[in-house]
Amino acid sequence: AQSVTQLGSHVSVSEGALVLLRCNYSSSVPPYLFWYVQYPNQGLQLLLKYTSAATLVKGINGFEAEFKKSETSFHLTKPSAHMSDAAEYFCAVRSGTASKLTFGTGTRLQVTL
Amino acid sequence: NAGVTQTPKFQVLKTGQSMTLQCAQDMNHEYMSWYRQDPGMGLRLIHYSVGAGITDQGEVPNGYNVSRSTTEDFPLRLLSAAPSQTSVYFCASSYVDGGNTIYFGEGSWLTVV
Numbered sequence: 486a487q488s489v490t491q492l493g494s495h496v497s498v499s500e501g502a503l504v505l506l507r508c509n510y511s512s513s514v515p516p517y518l519f520w521y522v523q524y525p526n527q528g529l530q531l532l533l534k535y536t537s538a539a540t541l542v543k544g545i546n547g548f549e550a551e552f553k554k555s556e557t558s559f560h561l562t563k564p565s566a567h568m569s570d571a572a573e574y575f576c577a578v579r580s581g582t583a584s585k586l587t588f589g590t591g592t593r594l595q596v597t598l
Numbered sequence: 599n600a601g602v603t604q605t606p607k608f609q610v611l612k613t614g615q616s617m618t619l620q621c622a623q624d625m626n627h628e629y630m631s632w633y634r635q636d637p638g639m640g641l642r643l644i645h646y647s648v649g650a651g652i653t654d655q656g657e658v659p660n661g662y663n664v665s666r667s668t669t670e671d672f673p674l675r676l677l678s679a680a681p682s683q684t685s686v687y688f689c690a691s692s693y694v695d696g697g698n699t700i701y702f703g704e705g706s707w708l709t710v711v
Contacts, residue, residue: 494638517696517697519699519700521702526705527704527705528688528702528703528704528705529641529688529690529702530702531699531700531701534697534699536696536697537697575640575641579696579697579700580696581696582694582695582696584696585631585643585646585656586631586643586690586700587643588633588640588641588642589640590638590639590640591640
């Protein structure tokens with residue numbers, strides 16, 4: 486069984502501030518972990534993914550995430566928020582080959598001036 | 599460079615009507631899936647397939663049918679539409695290896711009145 490918990494359905498930060506979006510996972514086998522971003526009325530775009538190589542993963546648009554097995558976490562960060570980062574962010578887990586992708590409930594990021 | 603193509607983009611149905619959401623991918627992906635997205639609930643898996651002739655149920659399969667006669671196509675059928683099926687539907691595909699990126703279509707907005 487696999488599951489994802491995203492703490493905080495809404496996060497608001499000031500432009501230029503640190504962005505931290507939390508994700509905790511549960512998986513019976515070593516997981517593959519993903520962060521997707523969704524802009525209004527659009528599909529999902531991959532930000533980054535963890536596939537058991539480096540634990541610190543860098544993605545697009547300056548985002549990165551660190552896989553911490555001991556904490557079963559995969560939090561998403563960005564050092565300095567930009568107005569264009571306002572969107573909904575989804576963490577997802579996949580446990581092994583030919584397995585389904587399970588999403589968290591999403592975190593809506595608001596960036597204010 | 600088509601990727602994952604969903605049709606129609608918008609549809610209004612009356613309660614009890616049936617319809618098919620089409621999904622096609624041109625990347626020779628073995629894995630295809632359908633999700634529905636509802637506010638505050640993230641993306642929930644309806645059905646998925648790991649190859650032609652193989653389908654399996656996801657988290658919320660009731661009221662939906664799928665088939666996979668070819669690698670490229672994975673249609674989702676609503677048998678007798680209900681207002682509870684008002685949602686945004688996303689088709690997604692990838693290679694079966696769990697570390698591969700899952701690509702999403704642009705979504706289909708369905709309203710059942």
